[in-house]
Each structure stands twice: as structure tokens, then as C-alpha cells.
Amino acid sequence: MTGERVHRRTYAVDVAAPAGVVYGLIADTTQWPLFVPPSIHVERLDFDGIRDRFQMWVTANGTVTSWLSRRTLDAQARSIDFHQEVPAGPALSLGGRWTVESRGAERSRLTLDHEFTVVDDRPEDVSWVERATDTNSRAELTRLKEIAECWTRLDSLLLSFEESVRIKGPAELVYDFLYGIADWPGRVPYVSRADVAEEQPGVQRVRMETLSADGPPQHTEAVRICFPHAFRIVHKHTVTPVLLEAHTGEWSVIPDETGVTALAQHNVLLREEAVEPVLGRGTGIDEARTYVRELLGRQSSTVLNLAKQHAESAIRTL
Known part of the structure; x- marks a missing residue:
């Protein structure tokens, strides 16, 4: 101990929800990018039902940072103790506890305790960690309160699906196209603008404008975590279209003996109160699910087929 x-x-x-519901939301770290605004991606390394070990990427004070927890x-007891095994600077150590107390059949209290140290207790570092901890907590x-309180409808608001395409070409070329999102304007028909900043290797901050056939251009922002050796790119939209409360996903390229399978996977949390304003009076969650599934599926298929063309054309040229 220092x-x-x-x-x-x-x-x-x-929270106006049962304690078991609230505990379930905080117990599954793999869902945090969809449910918790600062969380970008969780890469689970070990889990036996009691002990959970994972690498986590989050936004903190406007930057993307990562740690092993x-x-x-x-x-x-509905409690979860946590500590950062490899903390993100400037923290020297950081840990705490989640606790959920039952306050009746349909009510509970969620408490989050944090404790941290910084080297030499430097005031500027203490201030940075305090600000990040306060804002993110x-x-x-x-958000956890909002999600828990719609627990009886939550399944209908969640949507997960994927698109895939077979490609007779090397995984490196497919990944190259998916990674090069800055080049998508002019190559991907629905993308009119993509501003990309990669301030640290493999972490892309993207501001994008997309076109749709039935509405004005959409402005979105996303963080993409790139794993080139695994041919994977995970992403989370930090600014979403109004119909989406949250949107995460992954591009992945899986090689085999005859080529590769390229996948686009999406996880969406719908914004219930936006359905009628966006889709029209009298529409409901079923129409929203269909609309989002078709729109994101169509956009993903467009990108995957262009990646296929990019890879297979290069092979033919060679």
C-alpha cells in the first residue's frame, strides 16, 4: 500500500425498479457500452460468475482512456467490488464498490463508492481524476436509473443483428477498407463527410455526416477501437440520431481456407419518446425496430460489399 x-x-x-433488475444491469460489463454513456468498449478476459476481469475503454474529460479491471x-448481497489492476494515469490506484439496496418490491437505491490515489497527491492530478470520476459516475x-425504470419494456427497445458477406480476398485488404473510414466520402454513397482524428494508435474519433433517402443529413460522432492483428474494429456512437438512445457495434474479418467472412454487428437501444416525432403519428416500437434494422442493415451491406470489391479488385489487378 502506498x-x-x-x-x-x-x-x-x-430507482423505481426492483433491486434485482438494477443489479443485473451493473453485473454484466459486456452491456456497459450500450447502457453506460462513458463506456466505449469492454473486452472481457476472464469471468467465472464471481470474478470478472476485463479491459475497458471509456471517455474521461474529453479523452479516450483505457484500463485493466x-x-x-x-x-x-447485490454488491460488486472493483479495482483497476492496471490503472489509467494519472491515477496510481482506483477502486470501489457498487451496492444495490432494496427499498420495496418496485424500488431500490443504487450506490457507487470510489476511492483513488495519485502519485505525490499532485493537485492537478487529483483534480483531473475527481472531475472524471464525478462526471462519469x-x-x-x-442512465442506469432511466434504463432500469423501463425494465418491463426494455427487451422491446433493444435490437441486435448482423450483416455478412463472403469475400475471395485477403483479410488485410478487407480490414484496410473498413479501417480507412476517412476515405469513405466519395467511396461509400451514403457518407458525405467523415472527419477522423487518431490521437493515439488504434483509437479513432470520427465525426460523420450521412445521407438518407427520406430525411435530412444525419450528423453522428463515434469512437472506434481498432485491433488490426485480429481484424476487428469495435465502435460506439457518442452522438446518435434522435431515434437511437445508444448504438454500438463491430466490424470483423474472419479468414478461412477459401477466403474471408466480413461481418457488421450492431447493438441498438431505441429512444422510445422519439418514435412518433421521427416516424410519424401512430407509429410504435415495432415500426421503429423495422426502420432501424433496415436502415443500418442496408448501410452495413453497402460498406461490406465495397470492402469486398476493394479486396477482390486488388487481387485481380495483381
């Missing part, structure tokens, strides 16, 4: 001062913070929110789950509890 001699640095331990800084502590506690955040809590009352361990958690210990106690489902009976409040955003997490606010």
Missing part, C-alpha cells in the same frame, strides 16, 4: 492520500467519493440514486460479484447513475 503512502499517498486516499480520496473517496460516493454517488447514489433512487477486476471485479468480484456478490449476487446475494453521475452520467452512469442517471
